[in-house]
Amino acid sequence: MFNVGSIGHLHPLLVHLPIGILLFAAALMLFGKIAKAEVGQAVSFAWGAGTFFAFLSCGAGWLLAQSGEYDPDMVQIHQWTGLLTAGLGTITFFMVKYRWVPATITVIVLSIAGHYGGNLTHGEGYLFSNGEEALQAGEPAVPSEDKVVAVTDSTGKKLIRRTFIYRDQVAPVLKAKCYNCHSASKKKGGLRLDSEAFIRKGGKNGSVLVAGNPARSKLFSYLLLPEGDDRHMPPKGKLQLSRQELAIIQNWIQRGASFKEEIEEILQSGDDQPVATLPPLPADSSHATAAIPQEPELEAALLSKPVNAPDQQILQRLKAQHVSLTKMSSGSDYLSANFVNTRDFNAETVQTLQGIQNQVVRLRFTGQPVKDSDVKHLAQFKNLTRLNLENTQITDSSLELLATLPNLEHLNLYGTSVTDEGLARLAGSPNLKVVYLWQTKTTPEGISRLRKARPDIKVETGTQQLAKPDTNKVQLNDSK
Template sequence: MLTEFLDFLGSLHPLIVHLPIGIILLTIAIDVFMRNKNNSVYRVITMGWFFTFFTGLLAALFGWFLGDNGYYFESQINIHRWSGIALVSLSFIIWVLRYINFRFSKPFNRSLNLTTIILLMVTGHFGGEMTHGQNYLFENLPYIEKEISLVKLSEAKRSKADSLMVYEDLIHPILEEKCMACHNQNHAYGGLNMSAFESMVKGGNSGTGIKKGKPYESLIYKRVSFPHDHPKFMPPAGVPLSYDQIATLEWWIDNGAEKQIPVTSVRNDAKIQRMIEIQYGLDLKEKTFLETLKLASPSPEMLKSIQGEKYFFRYLNPEQSFMDLKFTKKEINTKDLINIQKVKKNIVWLNLMDCMLKDDHLGYLNDFPNLTRLKIQKNPLITNKGIEALKNLENLSELNLYGTRVSDAALITLGQIQSLKKLFLWNTRITPQAIADFKAQHPEIEIVAGL
């Protein structure tokens, strides 16, 4: 009952403060502008200082009740509180001195007026910051960027998006900036200490802070997603969480609220993924093998082996390290293959179509670590036996066997190539039934087998 009444008085503070402000300004104006002061003017000024003191005292008292509720930042309250008290005390002293007819010298009187105005501005400014938020004074100037959040990922963290954690790197910094001034070991308003993960999850006096999988039953989420003018909206002072930050928090709680969920797992939700990418300047798209591969370009020495009209090659990347190589003649021999082997690290695409390739030849290809695409179509001498050698191509994702003599058994070998994504089997001896079975077993592999 009493606390509610005090809270009510506290809420009158913003109203009452305008009385002493008006009275001070009027009193000082009379003092400054009425040059010839007779006795009554002198007494009006003295009275002005009295009412400044009296209404100021009321405002300070009510302000004290208001400041006690924990809805403001300590640091801001302190400056506002003590400059307010100084202002009330100063007006009291001035009133008493005038009342006992103490005559001020002109310069002294002027400096008292000036000090009062300065104190008034300081008090008013910090009071304004508490209710309207920091920067309220300048934020509408055209050349000022509106402060949305101080939370940004560092360049170093952004460059290794794959190792970022949702809680540690995205959510914790926001909560630290916007909540922990009031929810820590020393000030745990509402009984809620958010500085440690466990105590944040546990919550405060009125319930669980974070309920895994249930954002709408998690107090932390509920309080930040209330309408801004709701009495329980958090944070009660300062810049609120942005829409994106609230959505990220919701996604995290929805997905188990674990401390260690990698940021890349937001790939399960395209909207959140996009939102996080924009907000933090991240690229969370899944990288293909080639996007993660770093290679030096082949030396002139190595390139010598594939010069001449038998070979045609081009680079696939600006760094000139990924090669697409094609054998151009109608008949290949082992020497040609040994030449190609010299640049095997750099070859990512290899085209050996229609050149009388034999099963034995494929043995020369079994150690091409970065080969992702291999074309050996229209080589009717290739059988299941040759395919065996391709098992070791760890990064092979596309293989063209069109027009070779492979049969159903080759699929057993091909099924062992983990990286395989696309397979051309048109015009081979593989039966439609075997293809259907293979597709059922390897849904991730696309098969092109003709009409």
């Protein structure tokens, strides 16, 4: 389902066109002067094309800024320098006789706009480091040594250890791997991680930290999700946390997630020096789903049961239609099927799945023209635990069938036309745990009725208020 706001996401793609074309136009002018070649028409065309895409990028950038996830002051500078670049490009295009003057100014302003754009996307200091970074990108965080102080009293010698885990270990990891998307300049999901106040506040989807429980803390649990999962952090393609960095975050939360310096007395025996150690992570921490209950208990029990191997001919037909099929675990015959990249989606595509209905555990139809008639083919998918139908064409009639699936736990209905009438039918879903209802036709009253009928179902409505653009005033605990 298309919406105007999605055009804003094209800004990072579009913005490279005017940058490259305008710089090429300036370089072409320089070449023509040095080589004494006639390049006037080519130069005019380049300035015209570059200016056109500059205005197009400004429009997309304005729509992207409306998300409220970026620092308003930095956005304003980037926005006005971008518009100034487009304006100067226009002047340069028309002022043929004295083109060198506006062309030079355009290149300078373009560089400034690009600098602030890089800061918004990748964090401050991305192009020009200020020398204050505690860690270089990609360098694993190394815990600072605890300060051990000897104190003598009437009973003899004692050791006092002073530790500041958050400042010395956790903050450097967050700065190196998380600030690019979750700091003052950019607040993905309304979440900032650059101070105690903001970490405790959480994002638009609620708290990310549960002191003493890493498994329930999204700040840690999302780090361990498979990279293919939409919730995995950092996002796929970004530099991931090392095993040591994961252990640092886990250890800090397990110990109570303190933001203060801790002082503890150490009982010393002999000449042994106390050594602070980190708890071990599970083997293969890059996919360490065993560290937290990533899979629902019902799904985990389901995956432990034997199932016949899927028909290879069916798998080949699905792959030919660009359906992504992934095994749920090594050596398992249970599958996750993703239709996101499928071309020319039609009813026959869904019917093909019926040959492997016992093996499919997770199914994603995101953004495909799936209709109620297609959903009817899922009636025999008794092992289905997760179903993504966001931005599809389904209506309430599909929910009556989906409510009968015995193992369905997660259902994403974002951007669909379901109403309160269909929502009421989900109350009969035996094992439903989470349902996503952002941008649907349901009402608060209908959602309230579902919650009363099934308090065990978590309803995600996406109606949490985003933080106001100027959140820099939330500094209550920064000095602690």
